Structure formats: structure tokens, C-alpha cells
Amino acid sequence: MADAIVTDRLTKYFGGRRVVNGLNLKVREGSVYALLGRNGAGKSTTIRMLLGLLKPDFGTAELLGEEVSQITPATRAQIGWVGEGHPLYRWMTVDGAIRFVRPFYQQWNGDFVDQVLDHFDIPKKKRLSKLSNGQRAQVSLALAVAPDPKLLILDDPTIGLDAVVRRDFLESIIQIIQQQGRTILFSSHILSDVDRVADHIGILSEGVLRVDCPTEHFRESIRKVVMEFAEPLKEPPACPGLLSSSASGERVELVIVNYGDEHRAYLDSLSPRSMDVLEFNLEDAFVEYTRGRQGTMPVFRRETMNV
Numbered sequence: 001m002a003d004a005i006v007t008d009r010l011t012k013y014f015g016g017r018r019v020v021n022g023l024n025l026k027v028r029e030g031s032v033y034a035l036l037g038r039n040g041a042g043k044s045t046t047i048r049m050l051l052g053l054l055k056p057d058f059g060t061a062e063l064l065g066e067e068v069s070q071i072t073p074a075t076r077a078q079i080g081w082v083g084e085g086h087p088l089y090r091w092m093t094v095d096g097a098i099r100f101v102r103p104f105y106q107q108w109n110g111d112f113v114d115q116v117l118d119h120f121d122i123p124k125k126k127r128l129s130k131l132s133n134g135q136r137a138q139v140s141l142a143l144a145v146a147p148d149p150k151l152l153i154l155d156d157p158t159i160g161l162d163a164v165v166r167r168d169f170l171e172s173i174i175q176i177i178q179q180q181g182r183t184i185l186f187s188s189h190i191l192s193d194v195d196r197v198a199d200h201i202g203i204l205s206e207g208v209l210r211v212d213c214p215t216e217h218f219r220e221s222i223r224k225v226v227m228e229f230a231e232p233l234k235e236p237p238a239c240p241g242l243l244s245s246s247a248s249g250e251r252v253e254l255v256i257v258n259y260g261d262e263h264r265a266y267l268d269s270l271s272p273r274s275m276d277v278l279e280f281n282l283e284d285a286f287v288e289y290t291r292g293r294q295g296t297m298p299v300f301r302r303e304t305m306n307v
């Protein structure tokens with residue numbers, strides 16, 4: 001299947017610091033790809049380069065098969081996006097914002113915009129400056145989806161939305177877009193949303209893409225092993241893929257990446273009195289993975305994992 005987004009060694013420096021570092025990103029057509037990372041990891045900078053809002057210092061990016069710096073108006077019209085903080089001209093009314101954005105696109109699903117505004121009780125005559133942050137977010141998401149884009153790029157779209165709106169609205173947008181085999185790339189810190197809607201995740205750490213694999217694969221690859229021994233160990237066991245370990249008396253906890261039969265056989269050989277292998281949800285797996293130093297993080301990539 002073709003890739004809707006391809007970057008090749010995409011790099012950005014700010015003040016001599018490399019904040020996006022040789023990024024090779026591939027987002028397959030039809031996928032919902034979540035770009036994750038701790039604060040300052042480089043997500044918005046990456047998205048701004050993809051959208052042509054920021055010039056890379058090195059490397060290239062292609063959207064829908066066209067190099068970002070030379071993208072044609074016809075292709076641009078097939079890309080919907082929402083920037084961080086939902087930027088809109090706040091002096092406009094809701095209706096005015098729709099009339100302003102509408103002529104930029106050949107296709108426009110006006111019914112969808114009306115349905116969204118009705119559903120969330122947003123009066124069309126009201127100025128954007130008089131709406132709440134969450135209501136403005138709803139308007140800007142509706143405007144981004146109205147042209148029925150082939151590719152939707154959203155920088156932290158759930159900022160300012162309450163839990164009900166997040167579920168109701170974001171998920172329905174994703175369903176609508178995905179039904180037609182469209183592609184979505186979004187950044188987020190709400191891992192429960194990501195777990196529900198994203199089929200693939202990328203995790204940036206200090207501008208480096210350390211993880212690029214199916215969401216489920218990442219979640220299931222990280223396990224916590226809790227062991228009780230007859231007496232305290234002199235030092236916690238070391239094994240390949242060990243992310244962290246802690247020991248308290250006879251109890252030892254290990255967090256291990258790519259946990260498998262070899263780990264089990266090795267840990268069994270230490271003759272623990274008991275051993276439990278626990279699964280993580282996506283948020284806990286993300287926290288365990290990203291809380292360490294970058295140098296100690298194992299890499300999960302399509303090319304190294306055959307996925």
C-alpha cells in the first residue's frame with residue numbers, strides 16, 4: 001500500500017539545538033497514526049514542517065506523493081489540518097469563518113459542518129472570541145474535516161475538549177474519515193484516546209523516532225514481571241530489553257521490552273517463589289518506555305520488527 005506521508009532524514013535546528021533529528025517517517029494510506037512524545041519531543045515542529053509552515057534545515061517531506069515545498073494547489077486542497085491551539089480569526093463569527101474557509105476548497109461538506117454545530121449547540125452568529133476554548137476546537141475540527149480531505153493532520157486536537165466531546169466528536173471524525181480509506185496523523189498526550197483510535201504509533205524522543213509500529217504491538221511488547229524470592233537478591237537480574245528494575249526485600253520488579261520465552265526461561269532459572277507477568281495499558285507502557293534516558297531506550301521500528 002502507498003504511503004500518504006514520507007519523510008527522509010527530516011531535520012530542524014533551533015538555536016543550534018537539533019529538535020528534529022533525521023526523521024524517517026512513513027504513514028501508510030488509510031491508517032490512523034498517532035505521533036507521541038513527551039513535552040518538547042519535537043511533535044509540533046515535525047507537523048509544522050509537514051504542513052510547510054516551517055522550513056526544514058535538512059531532509060525532505062512528501063505528502064500524498066508530492067514534496068511539501070512544491071505541493072500543488074490541487075493536492076493541498078486534499079489535506080485538512082488543525083494547528084496547535086486551534087488558530088482561528090477570533091473576530092469572525094462562526095458563520096463568517098465558514099464563509100472565509102469555504103472558497104479555498106473545491107469540495108465542501110456543508111451538511112457535516114451544520115450537523116456538528118447543531119450537535120454541540122454552537123450558534124453560527126456568535127463571534128469566535130465569545131466561544132469557549134473547547135467550542136473553538138470543535139469549530140476548527142469541523143472546518144478541517146468539511147473539505148473531505150484525503151489526509152488529515154491534527155496537532156493535539158483534543159486540547160481543550162472535555163472527555164465526552166473527545167469521545168463523541170473526535171472518534172466520529174476519525175470514523176468518517178477512515179471509512180473512506182483516508183489517512184490521519186495526529187499528535188496527542190491523551191493515551192486512552194490514542195489506544196482507542198490509532199492503529200499505528202510513532203514515539204519521538206529528543207527529536208528521534210524511537211518507536212514506529214502498530215499500537216497493539218508496542219503495548220503488548222512491554223511487560224512488568226513481579227517476582228518474590230526466598231531471600232533478598234544481591235542485585236536485580238539483568239536481561240536483554242530491561243527498561244527498569246527495582247528491588248525491595250524479597251520482591252523484585254522488572255519492566256522488560258519484547259518479553260518472550262527466553263526471558264521466562266532465564267527468570268525461571270533464578271528459582272523465584274512466585275512470578276507474575278503483567279500487561280500494561282498504552283499509557284503505562286508509554287510512561288515506562290519514555291521515563292528513562294534516550295540512550296537506554298530500545299528501538300521499535302517497522303524495519304527492525306518485520307511489521
Ligand SMILES: Nc1ncnc2c1ncn2[C@@H]1O[C@H](COP(=O)(O)OP(=O)(O)OP(=O)(O)O)[C@@H](O)[C@H]1O
Binds near residue numbers: 037038041042044
Ligand atoms: N520557534 C522556536 N524557536 C526556538 N525553539 C523552539 C521553537 N519551536 C519549538 N522550539 C523548541 O523545540 C523543541 C521541540 O518543540 P515542539 O513544540 O516541537 O515539541 P512538542 O513535542 O510538540 O511538545 P509539546 O508536547 O509540549 O507540545 C522544544 O524544546 C521547544 O522549546
